[in-house]
Amino acid sequence: MNKITLFFVFLIIQISAQTGISVSPPRVYFESAAGSSSTQKITVTNVSAENTLDLAVSLGDWDYDEKGENNMYAAGTLKNSCASWINIKKNDNYFSLAPGERKELEVTLTSPTVNQDKLSAHTAVLFVSQMNPVDDVDKKGAKIKVSIRSGIKIFHRTPEVVKRKIEIKDLKFDSSKKLLNITFENQSDIWTDGKIITDIINTSTGKKITIDPIVFYTLPGNIRKISIPVEDLKDKGSYNVSVMIDYGDNETLEMGELNFNYE
Secondary structure, eight states: OEEEEOOOOOOOOOOSSOOOEEEEEEEEEEOTTTOOEEEEEEEEEEESSSSOOEEEEEEEEEEEEEOOEEEEEEEOTTTTOOOGGGOOOGGGGGGEETOOOOOEEEEEOHHHOOTOOOSEEEEOOOEEESSSSEEOOEEEEEEEEEOOEEEEEEEEESSSSSOEEEEEEEEEEETTTEEEEEEEEOOOOOEEEEEEEEEETTTTTTOOOEEEOOEEETTOOOOOOOEEEEEOOOEEEEEEEEEEOOSSTTTSSEEEEEEEEEE
């Protein structure tokens, strides 16, 4: 399996003041039963002040690595791919946008009558790629050609109620680096997003260290490894760490605790 690891931004992509496109929304969610179709719209805007952009639409697959970065693959590579279920109007596969112009793309997803893989969740990515590179300059003033690509993540799930569960596998503190390292697994049948809430208390003084919540995104079966900096840890002593993973309502919480000494 060939894959390319990209630090890909599924938001507004704007490489310079001379050229850029925005896509909205950055994520599209479908929920439908086997054999049914549904359509959603994506807005593509040329934010360039000067250049007309020639754009092409294509499809691919994606998943996350253990750090939450995006891996990109050719369409149909992954077992949970729904790229082949997606249809774009013929006139929308290639189009041009003048500066400031926008266009709505209709994305239609038709799930197969028989779900051969028995999975409850499927994904794909829709790319909007610039086909006519434009002249620009880099930070050193050298002339370059700029061509941009933006991606929209596509999610599909069946309407049936499915299991949702996050489980903490490991929780350790690295005193030398002041890092709280957490490993957890998405044991759900669908994608599961949420936030990690961390409280650290000095058990001798009662002093509390506040950590900003960390947002995470996972797909079924993902194992995620996250390092949380504890930069405000200065006092020596014994500490208690409480980690809560919130991925829904009050019934979908995962909690873990750790005691450590900081010398």
